[in-house]
Amino acid sequence: MKTLWNSYRYLVLRRVTQIGLLFLYFGANAWGWKILQGNLSSSLVFGLVPLSDPYAVLQMLFAGGVLAMNLLIGAGIITAFYLVLGGRIFCSWVCPVNMITDAANYLRRKIGVDTLPSRQSVSRKMRYWVLALSLIISFMMGVTAFEFISPIAMVHRGIIFGLGFGWAAILIIFLFDLFVLKNGWCGHVCPLGGFYSLLGNFSLIRVHHTEENCTLCMKCKVVCPEHQVLHMVGKQSLPVLSGECTNCARCIEVCDDDALGFSIRKLAQNKKLGEENENNN
Amino acid sequence: MKKQVISDRRKFILNMARGVGLAAVGGLVWSAYVDEVTASTLLLRPPGAIKEDDFLSTCIKCGLCVEACPFDTLLLAKPGDNKPLGTPYFIPRDVPCYMCTDIPCVPVCPTGALDAASVTTDGKLDINIADMGVAVVDSKNCIAFWGIQCDACYRACPLLGTAITIEYSKNERTGKHAFMKPIVDSDVCTGCGLCERACVTEKASIFVLPRETALGRAGDYYIKGWDKEDEKRLENATSKTTTTEISKDSAVDSLNDSEDLY
Numbered sequence: 001m002k003t004l005w006n007s008y009r010y011l012v013l014r015r016v017t018q019i020g021l022l023f024l025y026f027g028a029n030a031w032g033w034k035i036l037q038g039n040l041s042s043s044l045v046f047g048l049v050p051l052s053d054p055y056a057v058l059q060m061l062f063a064g065g066v067l068a069m070n071l072l073i074g075a076g077i078i079t080a081f082y083l084v085l086g087g088r089i090f091c092s093w094v095c096p097v098n099m100i101t102d103a104a105n106y107l108r109r110k111i112g113v114d115t116l117p118s119r120q121s122v123s124r125k126m127r128y129w130v131l132a133l134s135l136i137i138s139f140m141m142g143v144t145a146f147e148f149i150s151p152i153a154m155v156h157r158g159i160i161f162g163l164g165f166g167w168a169a170i171l172i173i174f175l176f177d178l179f180v181l182k183n184g185w186c187g188h189v190c191p192l193g194g195f196y197s198l199l200g201n202f203s204l205i206r207v208h209h210t211e212e213n214c215t216l217c218m219k220c221k222v223v224c225p226e227h228q229v230l231h232m233v234g235k236q237s238l239p240v241l242s243g244e245c246t247n248c249a250r251c252i253e254v255c256d257d258d259a260l261g262f263s264i265r266k267l268a269q270n271k272k273l274g275e276e277n278e279n280n281n
Numbered sequence: 282m283k284k285q286v287i288s289d290r291r292k293f294i295l296n297m298a299r300g301v302g303l304a305a306v307g308g309l310v311w312s313a314y315v316d317e318v319t320a321s322t323l324l325l326r327p328p329g330a331i332k333e334d335d336f337l338s339t340c341i342k343c344g345l346c347v348e349a350c351p352f353d354t355l356l357l358a359k360p361g362d363n364k365p366l367g368t369p370y371f372i373p374r375d376v377p378c379y380m381c382t383d384i385p386c387v388p389v390c391p392t393g394a395l396d397a398a399s400v401t402t403d404g405k406l407d408i409n410i411a412d413m414g415v416a417v418v419d420s421k422n423c424i425a426f427w428g429i430q431c432d433a434c435y436r437a438c439p440l441l442g443t444a445i446t447i448e449y450s451k452n453e454r455t456g457k458h459a460f461m462k463p464i465v466d467s468d469v470c471t472g473c474g475l476c477e478r479a480c481v482t483e484k485a486s487i488f489v490l491p492r493e494t495a496l497g498r499a500g501d502y503y504i505k506g507w508d509k510e511d512e513k514r515l516e517n518a519t520s521k522t523t524t525t526e527i528s529k530d531s532a533v534d535s536l537n538d539s540e541d542l543y
Contacts, residue, residue, distance in 0.1 A: 143338050
């Protein structure tokens with residue numbers, strides 16, 4: 001059934017989660033709340049449970065940093081969480097940059113940048129190269145390479161601890177996604193997204209496509225920030241198995257025909273089917 | 282223009298070459314940038330911070346130390362501060378470290394970039410052995426060195442009478458007054474910066490610098506012969522032999538040949 005709530009429920013929930021988390025972090029620094037302290041690199045929940053960004057920890061490992069126990073526990077918790085729930089849930093439900101790139105993407109559709117012929121195709125595999133490169137540079141320079149340039153951290157820290165010139169990072173990403181490359185940052189470059197894509201290959205919560213209901217309107221492919229993961233739409237009833245799916249659920253909301261929905265992955269059988277299909281694709 | 286047919290093999294090789302080229306360009310720009318932003322040495326870290334090189338690879342930039350600081354002394358480097366991005370530092374002239382006895386900023390560090398062991402004596406946290414930097418006096422601009430009475434830094438020092446002492450000497454200009462000069466003992470000073478904050482001159486004439494920047498090193502060639510303890514410094518000493526090529530020209534030539542002088 002199409003109601004306003006049905007069409008935007010996940011979007012609203014995502015924004016509530018994203019902004020809510022930011023608010024908790026902000027409150028910890030501004031008013032001394034003990035609910036969620038620190039930032040996305042490393043946090044403390046209720047002053048007790050450590051959480052750490054596993055990708056940052058991986059860079060530290062390559063940079064030759066000494067890994068403390070709390071850090072490993074924190075990275076373990078986060079890795080397990082996203083491994084089970086869906087790797088790139090981070091991207092669409094937590095990461096503050098998602099709001100910037102979603103805005104750029106929305107504007108792109110509204111003012112019709114998408115209708116212009118694009119000159120060059122850029123591989124979405126680039127993020128894995130950037131990921132590898134970040135580890136190589138971390139190893140050679142002895143510092144956490146991506147953490148020193150990460151616009152995610154700049155924006156996130158900026159909101160909690162003071163922005164400085166961080167607004168430039170916001171603007172750069174916005175303009176890049178708006179005019180240079182569709183889904184440019186999140187869908188092509190970001191190595192953190194690449195890292196969580198790799199985790200997401202194994203995770204349990206999946207968007208599932210029911211081919212019998214599909215009317216081939218292709219609205220899902222228009223809104224999807226990683227449209228390549230929806231290769232089965234209109235062809236075959238299958239779950240979306242690519243780790244690059246961010247589980248943002250926009251496809252579920254825009255579908256008027258109940259052809260898409262969340263499901264728990266049935267490990268063995270789906271994996272085989274999906275892989276065959278991806279290989280054919 | 283004639284359309285050329287490219288074989289799969291050539292296409293593969295070209296694609297590989299392009300990939301490697303792009304990675305090299307990106308990697309070099311990225312490395313250069315990281316090298317640039319981490320090169321800042323005039324940076325005061327929170328108490329218990331490990332060596333700067335290790336600090337840069339170990340600090341995860343979470344800001345928990347900043348949040349723990351009750352005086353808002355600690356800051357996280359923002360874009361535009363020209364400091365290693367996201368790492369904690371403080372500016373003593375604005376807000377110095379007030380040397381809390383329970384050092385809340387250190388135990389909260391998840392990575393050990395702030396090492397509790399380095400500020401612990403006999404199993405208890407001890408801020409007095411912290412080593413954030415060392416205070417340095419500019420004796421040309423310190424008004425106490427002019428002969429004007431001022432002991433602002435001495436009074437502000439939390440390790441009063443040990444980290445900063447007052448040295449008395451006769452003021453020959455007036456013939457009847459004393460200079461009361463503040464002298465920093467770099468072995469005791471923690472680099473908290475309360476003196477820098479208290480200094481009355483327009484720009485502080487006593488200021489905190491990172492220890493590595495502010496202090497010299499006597500090296501292994503000199504030793505306090507009167508101090509048995511000082512021998513220990515040389516236990517791992519190594520020597521290096523250097524040779525200088527002696528000029529084969531006659532000494533007379535060197536006197537007559539004056540070209541080098543001009």
